[in-house]
Amino acid sequence: MGPHPAVADVRRVVREALADVSAGGLVLAACSGGADSLALAAALGFVAPRLGLKGGLVTVDHQLQAGAHERALAVAAMAPGLGLDTGEVLTVQVGDVGGPEAAARDARYAALAEAADRAGAVAVLLGHTRDDQAETVLLGLARGSGPRSLSGMAPVQGRYRRPFLGLGRATTVAACAALGLDVWDDPHNDDPRFTRVRVRKQVIPHLEAELGPGVADALARTAELAREDADALDQWAESALQDCALSDIDGQVALAVQGLEGLPDAVRRRVLRRAAIAAGAPPGALGAVHVRALDRLITHWNGQKGVDLPGGLTAIRRYGTLILAISPIP
Structure with a gap:
């Protein structure tokens, strides 16, 4: 009897995301302990040795909540049980530039980049799902940021890879339940002070109530189409810049x-x-x-x-x- 369908799905997309990584390479999974990133770390722990890769877990302590460091230590300690070679806590100082969400994101990515450089990792996996993509598209639409913003998050962006962009959050939750993993629900994910939380908890449910189910899927498809167009325009622009350039001194x-x-x-x-x-x-x-x-x-x-x-x-x-x-x- 094979694995639960949700477990099979998360393993499949992680395997596909790493198909081009040479054997012996180190891949890190960024894991907060939530369902999305925990399912990601578990899938990496299963897939990596079968592809001849080394897998590691990194978790970021933003120092924004009571008990955050203890929680981060507990997440890092899960690495061996998930089949991963290493687990590390990255402690960051969150500034205030651009608001709390942007500041925390900037601090997190800076820590992930430093950890990947130090460890020699060839890739860092992020657990963003189709639902996260839909939220990102709506936020970009509200800002009037243009097609590049509407294209959302890219599946591959430098060293970062997002295998779950084609999967819904319900799949990661089901995968964790099937694997018996202890999921941590970050209270910030329910805090209406954060714009993304309001989009997740209020805006998308309201849209689905008024327009019917499938809004998140449609927004994610929109992101994919917008990204294809934006990538093509960017390539055209880069070529045109070279043709028009007279000097750069x-x-x-x-x-x-x-x-x-x-x-x-x-x-x-x-x-x-x-x-x-x-x-x-x-x-x-x-x-x-x-x-x-x-x-x-x-x-x-x-x-x-x-x-x-x-x-x-x-x-x-x-x-x-x-x-x-x-x-x-x-």
């Missing part, structure tokens, strides 16, 4: 206006954003309003003055060339 970027004029809006604005970042504009501070102002130097040129951009950057148009550099431009 000491932080100054110069682009041929003639090469930019014939591009579709979506591609041209991607080119301009890349050029501004290459010239020194901080990506997090460079907003759509800045890119559109830059775009008007191409599409609505009337001899106007330059455009000021974040990072002390200025963009001007001279004799058919768009120049981006730190002020003042000689």
Whole structure:
């Protein structure tokens, strides 16, 4: 008799996610002790030795709740029982930049990156599910962030891999129950102070009540389609940037206006954003309003003055060339 269907599902997607990893490599699972990440760690513990890989568990102590460190130690101690070679607690200091959710996420990813570098891990698995993807799409839609934000989380992003994006949260919960794993329910996951919790507990259930079931699945499919389109546009923009570039010396970027004029809006604005970042504009501070102002130097040129951009950057148009550099431009 084979494993429970939910257990088979989580093992299958983890095996598929690691199919290209060479034997002997170390793969880490980020595990909070919740159902999603615990099912992920258990699946890695089963799959890794069968693929000739080493598996490890890392858990992050954000130091935001009473008893957090003890909980993290307990999660790390589960590693051997899950079939994993190592278990480690990563203790972080959470700042306040961008709000509590963003600050905790930044601290967590920084700790995971440092741990992966130190251990020589070839991949870090994250337990985001289809439900998390749906929440991410809704949050991006509410912010008006454009197609890249609507594309949600990528299955593979550098060293990070998200095998569960095609699985619902109900599957991970069922897998943990079938395996007899002791799941920890983080109280922050029910705290309505957090935007994502309100989306999960109020917005999506309301949408499904009004529109019918399957909203989360539809949003996840939307993310996949949006990602395919955004990836194609990004590739086009990167090629166009190379074609238009005249110089990139000491932080100054110069682009041929003639090469930019014939591009579709979506591609041209991607080119301009890349050029501004290459010239020194901080990506997090460079907003759509800045890119559109830059775009008007191409599409609505009337001899106007330059455009000021974040990072002390200025963009001007001279004799058919768009120049981006730190002020003042000689």
